[in-house]
Structures are given as structure tokens and as C-alpha cells.
Amino acid sequence: MHRIILALIILLALQPLQAQTPAIPRLLPKVLNVYPHDAAAFTQGLLWDGGQLYESTGLYGESTLRRVEIATGETQDLLSLDERYFAEGLERVGDRLIQLTWKAGRAFVYDFASFELIDTIEYEGEGWGLCYDGRYLFMSDGSAYLSVRDARTFDLIVRAAVTYQGQLLPAQLLNELECVGEWIYANAWNTDFIFRIDKFTGVITALVDAAALLTDAERAALQPGSVLNGIAYNPESETFFITGKNWPKMFEVVFTEP
Numbered sequence: 498m499h500r501i502i503l504a505l506i507i508l509l510a511l512q513p514l515q516a517q518t519p520a521i522p523r524l525l526p527k528v529l530n531v532y533p534h535d536a537a538a539f540t541q542g543l544l545w546d547g548g549q550l551y552e553s554t555g556l557y558g559e560s561t562l563r564r565v566e567i568a569t570g571e572t573q574d575l576l577s578l579d580e581r582y583f584a585e586g587l588e589r590v591g592d593r594l595i596q597l598t599w600k601a602g603r604a605f606v607y608d609f610a611s612f613e614l615i616d617t618i619e620y621e622g623e624g625w626g627l628c629y630d631g632r633y634l635f636m637s638d639g640s641a642y643l644s645v646r647d648a649r650t651f652d653l654i655v656r657a658a659v660t661y662q663g664q665l666l667p668a669q670l671l672n673e674l675e676c677v678g679e680w681i682y683a684n685a686w687n688t689d690f691i692f693r694i695d696k697f698t699g700v701i702t703a704l705v706d707a708a709a710l711l712t713d714a715e716r717a718a719l720q721p722g723s724v725l726n727g728i729a730y731n732p733e734s735e736t737f738f739i740t741g742k743n744w745p746k747m748f749e750v751v752f753t754e755p
Contacts, residue, residue, distance in 0.1 A: 521662070522703045524693070526710065526739065526750035533570030534740050534747040538563070542587030542596065542627065542673060543727035545738060549573070550729060550747075553587035553596050560584035562596055562612060567738070570747065576612045578605075586627030586673060588634065590648050597624030597636070604651065618651045626674035628681060630696065635681055637671035643681070643699065659683075659694055661701045675728040675737070682737075684726050691728065691739070693752075705752050707739065719743060 534540075538561075542553035550565040560582055564574040578584055583599040593615070594607040600623055606616035625637040633654070634646040642656040659666050672686040680702070681694040691705035707725055723743040730737055731749075740747045 521701065522754060524703050524705045524752040525755050526705060526707050526737070526748065527753045528710070528748050528750050529736060530749040532567055532747040532749070534744055535565075535570055535572065536743050536745040539742045540673075540727040540740055540744070541585045541742075543675075543729040543738065543740065544587050544589055544594075545729040545731045546589055550738065551587060551589070551594065552727070553584045555584050555599070555742075557581070557583050560598075562587070562594070562607065564612075567747070574612055576607070585624045586636070588627045588629045590629050590634070595627060595634075595651075597627050599623055599625075620651065620653075625686075626672050626683065628674040628676035630676040635674055635676060635696065637674055637683065639671075640668050641666040641671070643671065643674075643694075657699045659692075659699045659701065666701075673726050673728055675730050677730045682728050682730075684728060686726070687724050689725055691725075703752075710739070710748055711741075711744070711746075715745070 538554045539556045540552060541555040544551040550567055552563040552565055554561045558580040560578040562576040563572045565572055582601050585597040585599050587596050589609060592609045594609050596605045602619055604618040605614060608615055623639045625639055627636050629648060634648050636644040636646055638644060642658055644656050645654045647654060659671060670685045672684040675682045679696060681696045683692045683694060685692055689708035692701045693703040695702050720743050723741055725741045727740040728737060736749050736751055738747055738749055
């Protein structure tokens with residue numbers, strides 16, 4: 498319970514508005530399956546495609562791009578980044594994979610099938626999360642804004658504010674992203690929450706409370722900084738895969754009202 502209270506304090510300086518506006522829904526992840534996850538993987542970006550997971554892992558000197566077998570958690574293909582780069586969000590656009598970096602101002606573009614590096618894109622600011630809705634890329638950058646980018650050129654189109662009950666979010670909350678229909682799901686960094694954001698308005702329409710996924714004993718065994726991070730959607734089963742940095746488990750879930 499104390500984690501939920503602390504996370505809400507981090508999320509909001511919103512108390513004045515809560516008395517005037519209706520509360521938004523709080524959703525819970527209903528666990529359908531649990532799979533092994535590499536506890537050495539500092540998960541920054543997660544993508545489901547063609548029956549496999551694609552994962553971007555971070556930290557300087559440890560950043561990778563991976564193709565992962567969901568049932569076993571085993572890495573089928575792995576590309577290690579130069580130690581100068583701290584990898585972040587990951588997304589597929591056509592036959593390309595785009596992987597952000599944290600502070601280097603570069604995104605690496607790979608051939609989807611071979612992981613061959615085919616291009617490098619430069620951008621201003623930090624890179625955090627990335628998702629694609631079939632038309633535009635949405636990118637988080639450590640601020641309370643989402644950048645909308647051209648999927649072909651990566652050019653910035655607009656930066657849009659994300660709000661909770663009419664108030665701008667504090668910075669450094671929007672982390673890993675997943676585009677699903679009209680929504681963007683975003684990990685709230687350093688909390689157990691996932692935001693459901695209306696991609697047209699930037700308004701948070703629901704909070705997913707994932708605090709109960711790990712037991713207290715499992716949390717106690719984690720390294721410092723091993724927070725919830727990583728959302729991938731399977732459109733065929735209409736389920737989500739979620740995990741965390743250095744978590745030993747991957748959860749397949751649906752989001753339900755308690």
C-alpha cells in the first residue's frame with residue numbers, strides 16, 4: 498500500500514483539482530501467463546511481432562538489441578551496442594527497427610530480419626520511449642510532453658503535453674510507450690503505474706496499477722532501480738506483455754477494472 502501512496506505523490510501535484518474533477522478509472526493487470534525473463538536485461542523498450550519479443554536493454558557498456566523467445570525467455574539474436582550508448586525505446590516501422598539512445602541524440606535503424614545497422618538518425622534532447630500507431634511515431638524524452646514524429650524521416654511534427662485531470666504531468670514520468678488503437682500506454686517511471694493516454698488529446702484516461710505483479714520477497718531480491726518498465730501488445734490475442742528492468746518474469750495480462 499505504501500508504494501501506491503508514494504507513487505501517487507510522485508505523479509501529482511494534483512490535489513486541488515481532484516475535488517473538482519471526477520476520478521479516472523484505476524485498472525488492474527489480470528495475469529494470464531507468466532514467462533521467464535532474463536534478469537540481466539535492463540529493459541528499456543519492448544515490442545511484440547510475429548510471435549517473438551524484441552527488446553532494447555540499457556546501461557552503458559551493457560546495452561543490447563535482442564530477439565527473444567517468449568516461452569523460454571531465451572535470447573535468439575543479440576546485438577551489443579558500443580559502450581558509449583545507453584539504449585532506450587524500440588519500435589518497428591515496416592522492415593526497420595528504430596532504437597533510441599538516452600543522451601547521445603541518436604537513434605539506430607536496423608534491418609528487422611538481420612539486425613544489420615542501416616542508418617543513424619540524429620535528434621535533439623533525450624530519448625526514452627517510442628511507439629508507432631501505423632502513421633506516426635510517438636516519443637517520450639524525459640519531459641511531460643510526447644513528441645509526434647514522421648515515421649519515415651523521424652522529423653519532429655509537434656510536441657504535445659500530457660495531462661492528468663487538467664494539470665501537466667511532472668517531468669521524468671513518461672517512459673516506455675506502446676501504441677494501441679486510440680491509446681498510448683506509458684510506464685510511469687519509478688512507479689508501479691502505467692498511464693493510458695488519449696493520443697489525440699494527451700489526456701490520461703486511466704491508471705493501471707501493477708504493484709501486485711511481484712511479491713514483496715521478489716521485490717526485495719531486485720537490484721536498486723529495477724522498476725516496472727516494458728509494455729508490448731499482441732493484437733491477435735489482445736493481451737499485453739509487461740515486465741521490468743532486471744525482472745526475472747514476463748507477464749501476459751489484460752487490463753481490467755477491479
